[in-house]
Amino acid sequence: MIVTQLDTIRHEAENPSGNMNRTLRIAVWEDETMKAFKTNCRMKTFLILSASTATIVIAPMASAQTAEDENTDFEIVVTAQKREQNLQDVPIPIQVVSDEFINDLAADNISDISRFIPGLEVSAGSPTQPSYKIRGVQTSDFGVGTDPAVGVYVDGIYSARSGAAVLSFGDIERIEVLKGPQGTLFGRNSAAGAVSIITKKPVDRFEGKLQARLGNYAKKRIEGLLNVPIGDNLALRVNGLYNKRNGLFRDAATGERLNRENNWAARAALRWEISSDTDATLTWTHDNLDQDARPAIGIVSIPPAPGQPPVPSVPADYLNPFKVPIFNDVIDNHETRNLDETSLTINHDFGDIAFSSISSWRKFRTENREDEDGTNRVDLYFDTNNRERNESWYQELRLAGETGAFNWIVGTSYFNEKAQQVSDTFTFTDTVNTTLGNVGLGTPFTDLENGLLIPLGVPATLLGHGWREAMFNEGKFKAFAAYADVIWAVSDRLKLTVGGRYTKDKKRFQWLNGPREAPTLDATLQSLAAQGILGLAGVTPADFQFDLVFDQSPLAGIGCDNGGTVTEGAPCVLKRSYSNFSPRVVVDYKVADDILLYASFTKGYKAGGFNSVQIASEFKNEDVTNFEFGVKSQFREAHLILNLSGFRYVYKNKQSIRLGLPAGSSIPQYLVETSDDQAWGADFELNWNPVKPLRLFANTQYIDSTFKKRVLANNLDLSGQPTGEPKLSTAFGARYEHIFEGGSRLAFQAAHSYRGRTRQNDDSIAQGALSATTAFKTGSIQNRTDLRLSWTSKDERFEFGLYGNNVFNNRYVSVNNLTKDTLGTPFVSISEPVFWGGDVTVKF
Template sequence: MKLNRRGLVTSLRSALCSGCVIAGASGSALAQNTPAGDDTTLERVVVTAQSREQELQEVPIAIQVVDDKLIQDTAAYDLQDIATFVPGLVVSGQKTQPRFAIRGISTGDFGIGTDPAVGVYIDGVYSARSGGAVLAFNDVERIEVLKGPQGTLFGRNSAAGAVSLITKQPGRELEGHLFTRFGNDGQRYVEGLVNTPLGETTALRVSALRNQSDGWLSDAASGKDLNGEDNWATRAAFRWDISSATNATLTWDHEKLDQLARPAIGIVPLPAAPGRPPTPPDPNSYLDPRHAPLFNDVEGNEESRTFDGATLALNHAADWGQISSTTAWRQFDSVNREDEDGTNRRNLYLDTANIEDNESFYQELKFSGDSGRVNWVAGASYYREKARQTSQVNVFTDSLDTLFLSQQLAPTPDGTLFGYFSDVLGSLGVPLSLLDHRWREQVDNTADSQAFALFGDTIWKLSDRSNFTVGLRYTRDEKKFSWFNGARSAPTLDATIAQLLPLIGELPPELQEQAMFALAVAGGDIVFANGTLEGQKVRDKDSWSDFSPRFVFDFHATPDTMLFASLAKGYKAGGYNSLDIGAKFDNEDVWNLETGIKQVVPEANLQWNASAYYYVYSDRQAIRLDPNSAGSGVPRYLVDTSDEKAWGLDFGVQWQPSKSFSLDANAAFIDATFKDKVAPSGADLSGQATGEPYFSFSVGAQYHWQLASAGDVTLSLRHAYRGRSRCNADSQLQGDCSISPNFDVGTSQQRTDLRLGWTDASQHWRVAAFANNLFDKRYVDGIGNYTTDVFGTTYATITPPRLYGVEVGYQF
């Protein structure tokens, strides 16, 4: 990677534009800095966000751009790391099961029957599953975060907005770099890149990286490190200039993630073993998870993913315009096994696992042209996805006894089942036990989906100062889905029961009746209790179609001031609930009305942008914990729908008071409420807040010293704030808010990053020291209530501590 002579200052200015809420557009964009004549003049950023080359300040959609310099300054590895500095964007959860949200709209598609509300695109290729979207920043040029519906050009499932990652392309110059980072908690990061021409018309670009850390949590019993990272990625891109008018780029990506799953920190004080906590536990007794001991006994603890992708991009310049074709294939498989009890007790053990295998194909053909008065884009796309998913619950017969006891399901004197009969067998001198046997239940799903789309977007130049844009996309989604809830698996228990069957007739009559009940219970599912549907494969198919229009009017009041207003519709396909056999839901729609202003003040070296929006959401899909399970007491995560509305403001400013000093700030305000909503718990949430905080912002400053022949030094400081969650009547169950007096869930969060870097005069060597979360702010991220009512084992997750370290790099 090459840096120009103004190095860090110039790069920062591009990054600072990411701090402003600027008008932009959908599509794969190419940002480039156009030098102004003075070091104190704000850089022009040119993008092709609407498949047209336009100055970023001239495009009437709210967009925030994060370039490779800001990624480097914040030591960001993936989208979860950078989202903190993009107000209105949230990327939470684990890498294989993340949740994306823009302007308070999200889904969290951990089931293959649902789709995300935020579209994630890598070089214009849609990532259908969020589990394959949070990938390493491998040779990324920039990230564009587009707020509001982006259906016209981006397409389906971008009703809330879109996140577009654009990677660097092969060039005609030999260049490369080697970069390492070392930090606390055993962090080791290394990346390398080589770009080389292979002839007059071809070039190759190859990059690779490795990221590891020991983890910042440890097991209180074993001392084993937890929450570590271990992943690597590689990328190769080959470009061929077939002619002066035609070029082709073939790209291949591979990534491997193999680490332990995120641990759960138990927050309920436990009695001495084998005692059990009360169900439900008293929130007043909860321990502060930031200081509580951590115990993890998950068997087969794993979060892993293998990802492969290939993309062929063809571009041809004709006399009348441009023809572009994108052909892409993606495949990933993932495993995420999570602790759901936060203890190391057999009689409280429960883990869940999500196992996926996904393969997709994407083809888009796009045409564009500009006649002076009319600038147009039109095209068609086809998408096909085949996916398999297994949702598991793993327990021991000891923990099933805890469930029987808390839910009063066993007709035995002590309320247990397996423990009671083990004691009976012992009293009879039978050397067999029904305890300590592993028990697994699972639901298997398959999905076969395809989508067709036709789209067009036209900018009409009404005058030298005004434009009117009309866009329309037609989409048809078709899905085939299946459920299979097979028999539970407990091989060692079954072997023990087989030995006991001949002995049942020798038991006293009253024990024979209880034994037959125990055998009946032990023969079927308890958590996924689907009755007559157990063992049957259930299939369904459905289709949805939609017309999504977009209307935009922009007016240049002065050469440096643009006003705009837009009305756009977003659409997300309907789908199926993976864990609720036979359940499906309609597509969701959103109408977004927005108006804004963008202004540059050249004499002050300042630009600012503001927009206001109002949206109405129909049938918004959300995954929530449903306490009304099928009799076992163990809740399920189900998809429900609601109608919502919100209004909000986005604001951003960038200021370059001198050639050495620069400032930026951006902010988001939103008031989001339910119009019509009854939660799975039965709570009527109509008129209540959806949970999204009112306010978030980020600010940044950078000072640059030129040391003549000794190179240059840059000090960067950045701070982010996200306000308190607005709780509703269902927030406590979902784990978004807490009533415990010992800690706060949903409180406002802050993060401050500091970086001091030096680059030598030749621009080859660079050294830096950094501290992320400088003041070591720790927060309780959420509460897990999956086993609260059945085991009394509420758990929590917390945010990472301070990360500090050094970086060394060489480039040519």
């Protein structure tokens, strides 16, 4: 028998003691000689198809297998098409990640495993402001006025905001990563693809687990699970985890640790078998994050005060960030999140028709106060604090069934969200003075200080006063959708899938930018004015009532839907409606029992929205059209899975924000820009058990992503140039398992990921994204290797493991230019170092 466990799916087999440890689907026995003959024919068929399909590429890394016997079939069940299907029968490029693979990588959240999923990139240096990218497409805006291009779903429930899109892993069954537009089945804002996280559900037997993990940097992670049947029809499943780690860096001035982790999470699920045809599951989830914000590592030499670094900075003079002392003086450095969610899933079987209802309420609050200058100088101080409050309600109803040759699903959904955001900035009048001088507007505070206050012996100062500017946003969003999807079995081997979704979005968005807040400065100015001192300089307190960061004066006169125009201190409201129909057509054909060919046409949609830091600015709808063709193949006697897919897409009206100078302003601000992007490429997947104890896996993506049309505000034409996405990314590895005579087993896994060099265009060169400095490299090739060695007892109750992540300590630099042209203080972030440790798991 062949019983395999793919590296992306939870496996539980029934052992002699009756404990369910692996979920297997056993097929029928076949004559050994006939099976060998069939396999030989299939191999020849596949080689012919591969040779004639030039641009086909492979799909996702689902897993690999652990052969136990020579004659049994297996099946990997996924729900990518809102139906339970064998992974190899689904004509979509999918990569599945199992709970075992998550454990082997000692992963805390999805960003830890994304590097082993070519085509998916999750940047979570700030977990309350992460970004998801699939096949080179992501949303660059961090505000609540727009939506992501990658849909994230937990148990079928949409996670609308990035602030709640990277949560701690706890009791995960599997993760399905779907590449390409998923508008028909998953809906709006999955134009690039979808990430579906499936948690484990309550079962009708007692289960318990306790895991403790310790590592370097004083890493401590404890996770517990308890599943308890309550009578004949109820089951309760509760899990919780606690994670803490010391900082990776140390402040050179204070000695304080930077970049510390601290979070805990819990989930409770109650399942009720109401009848043989009806069940309901009520789930509560809580996530609490309370840690340091990411540090800013300065890369320019700062002369002694009152000297200033050059503006703009010169990349050739940048320092090596791995060797410089780190100075972060942000006030109340923190990144926090408090999230609660309740969901109710009801399933009822009407016989030939299955009904499902998913209801969810979610509420969370986040804050992220970061250093933005990488110094400890008061005249160069600048920090930002992104604060969000969000409450949402989601409801989906669907019917599914089979009528003759037709497998169909129809459904409708409703989403209601209230999102509030404050983009908070804080600095001191010393820094305001520095900035004004650097952009050619004079140095008013030091001029008055040195020209009047000090010579006249006035016991007052205009320096050292706090200066706050904030943009307040509130969004009220509603979305209605109806969808249908039909799989027609034209014959035993040929299937045609046709589906579509209609979506209607209604959005109301408000901006409010009040006057800057500097109460101690204003009090000092009023006092100086009353003494007649300001009059000696020919100025009044009103001359200091200006905005430095959120200067909206260039937008004055633009109309708002609530009457009036853009005015400081007055709310501006825009109301917009968006609609879209996203179809898909798929043809798949089984040339043999285990070889599937498919071709598809799909469209995706991302709703329009608003730039949260630029009043009265808006995004239009984004649309993507994707063509895909591929082959999924399984050679059972060779214990081999080999999948290929090729794709071509055009992404129209892609909105992004970039730091630039608005008309009439000397201070850089985030501005809206639009482009049409295009890409073609391929995905490849291999999972192979050449011998019983050895499993090999490999996944690769090749992509050529360019701007079909893009002209920047400075008239720089990037059309035809690379978007920056690396051409090649891959992940591969092996797992070897040795079974001792007593039944216990020793397993070793090595996994390696590779990401190619970031591609340059004229803008990235001008911005210094791929810096010309010799002190360090940016956009370079990235490699990472993870290892794990574990021992598991015969009854699988005990496991002891040792792990190493990024064992060769490959670290990479990304540059942030937020304050480069105003303060001369560009800074960098550095990727994580080598992590190592061990864990103990007890199941009962």
